[in-house]
Amino acid sequence: xxxxxxxxxxxxxxxxxxxxxxxxxxxxxxxxxxxxxxxxxxxxxxxxxxxxxxxxxxxxxxxxxxxxxxxxxxxxxxxxxxxxxxxxxxxxxxxxxxxxxxxxxxxxxxxxxxxxxxxxxxxxxxxxxxxxxxxxxxxxxxxxxxxxxxxxxxxxxxxxxxxxxxxxxxxxxxxxxxxxxxxxxxxxxxxxxxxxxxxxxxxxxxxxxxxxxxxxxxxxxxxxxxxxxxxxxxxxxxxxxxxxxxxxxxxxxxxxxxxxxxxxxxxxxxxxxxxxxxxxxxxxxxxxxxxxxxxxxxxxxxxxxxxxx
Amino acid sequence: xxxxxxxxxxxxxxxxxxxxxxxxxxxxxxxxxxxxxxxxxxxxxxxxxxxxxxxxxxxxxxxxxxxxxxxxxxxxxxxxxxxx
Numbered sequence: 001x002x003x004x005x006x007x008x009x010x011x012x013x014x015x016x017x018x019x020x021x022x023x024x025x026x027x028x029x030x031x032x033x034x035x036x037x038x039x040x041x042x043x044x045x046x047x048x049x050x051x052x053x054x055x056x057x058x059x060x061x062x063x064x065x066x067x068x069x070x071x072x073x074x075x076x077x078x079x080x081x082x083x084x085x086x087x088x089x090x091x092x093x094x095x096x097x098x099x100x101x102x103x104x105x106x107x108x109x110x111x112x113x114x115x116x117x118x119x120x121x122x123x124x125x126x127x128x129x130x131x132x133x134x135x136x137x138x139x140x141x142x143x144x145x146x147x148x149x150x151x152x153x154x155x156x157x158x159x160x161x162x163x164x165x166x167x168x169x170x171x172x173x174x175x176x177x178x179x180x181x182x183x184x185x186x187x188x189x190x191x192x193x194x195x196x197x198x199x200x201x202x203x204x205x206x207x208x209x210x211x212x213x214x215x216x217x218x219x220x221x222x223x224x225x226x227x228x229x230x231x232x233x234x235x236x237x238x239x240x241x242x243x244x245x246x247x248x249x250x251x252x253x254x255x256x257x258x259x260x261x262x263x264x265x266x267x268x269x270x271x272x273x274x275x276x277x278x279x280x281x282x283x284x285x286x287x288x289x290x291x292x293x294x295x296x297x298x299x300x301x302x303x304x305x306x307x308x309x
Numbered sequence: 310x311x312x313x314x315x316x317x318x319x320x321x322x323x324x325x326x327x328x329x330x331x332x333x334x335x336x337x338x339x340x341x342x343x344x345x346x347x348x349x350x351x352x353x354x355x356x357x358x359x360x361x362x363x364x365x366x367x368x369x370x371x372x373x374x375x376x377x378x379x380x381x382x383x384x385x386x387x388x389x390x391x392x393x
Contacts, residue, residue, distance in 0.1 A: 229321065230324050230326075233321055233326070234326060234337055237326075238335060246330065247314070251317050258321075
């Protein structure tokens with residue numbers, strides 16, 4: 001259990017539970033403090049592999065509010081920037097955080113969905129400032145290499161993840177949201193606490209990026225096609241998890257998308273369920289032989305951008 | 310005309326991509342649309358842009374001018390460009 005100054009007795013089971021949730025994924029660490037023992041007990045269990053004892057860079061105190069306290073039009077959360085503050089509004093929760101101090105306050109309805117929404121929007125909102133990309137994608141690690149499978153909802157991320165997971169030695173990092181960042185001059189895929197339907201025993205994991213694939217369904221068996229840069233870039237941009245409407249934040253994320261594609265050319269993986277998982281994995285590995293990229297890697301820094309004006 | 314403040318844009322391999330940050334829509338423009346976008350962003354008048362298109366594409370000036378005006382109006386309607 002994470003260290004917590006707000007330990008309390010759980011009204012349901014009489015166990016000592018925490019009112020804080022300290023999570024880390026991809027080097028991005030957040031701490032939520034919520035005055036609801038039952039809600040936090042569920043969250044501690046749900047996000048267990050991503051709990052951390054290290055001090056979080058961002059801390060958010062959340063008040064639990066009645067169901068009708070956060071009504072607003074629309075259902076999509078939106079993150080906006082107000083100077084050094086980031087602000088998020090949604091029908092289920094709202095928060096405001098000072099990026100300089102890392103402290104913030106907010107409110108949420110007493111549901112697991114609202115808490116999950118707070119975490120997703122926090123990770124999405126903060127990632128551009130932490131040199132991270134949050135993508136709708138699945139990621140698997142095998143033989144020390146990471147493969148990124150990108151696609152919107154319904155593209156087959158969960159299906160492919162569960163399919164490849166049948167192969168001994170394949171580890172699914174996530175089937176829904178991936179953080180991509182640069183570590184020690186390498187592009188790295190990080191698992192996140194956010195999963196789709198496929199929920200194997202989760203562990204926090206990462207792997208250096210070896211290949212990037214857009215998913216497509218096939219009637220003719222597994223095949224891999226190259227994608228031109230412009231098309232791949234627009235497809236990847238559409239899979240960016242960005243609740244923000246802020247131009248500057250989107251510009252930063254856009255630069256990172258371009259840098260990622262310069263480092264790892266995108267391919268299209270068309271496959272069907274009838275193909276042996278080993279054959280799918282073999283095609284993936286052969287299409288993207290791992291190359292360690294050392295100093296001078298384009299990485300995800302915000303330097304000049306080849307290919308852009 | 311000039312690019313709207315809510316727009317982020319890149320030209321990649323000669324193709325313009327325009328991101329409407331308010332609507333979170335990505336518009337990808339075809340080659341002639343990309344050229345109009347680029348020249349309009351530099352402050353080109355419809356007449357100047359049409360002359361450039363007539364030089365670079367197989368289209369006569371009058372037809373190009375009509376297309377440019379129509380396209381710029383569409384960009385203005387979408388909120389992607391605004392008057393200087």
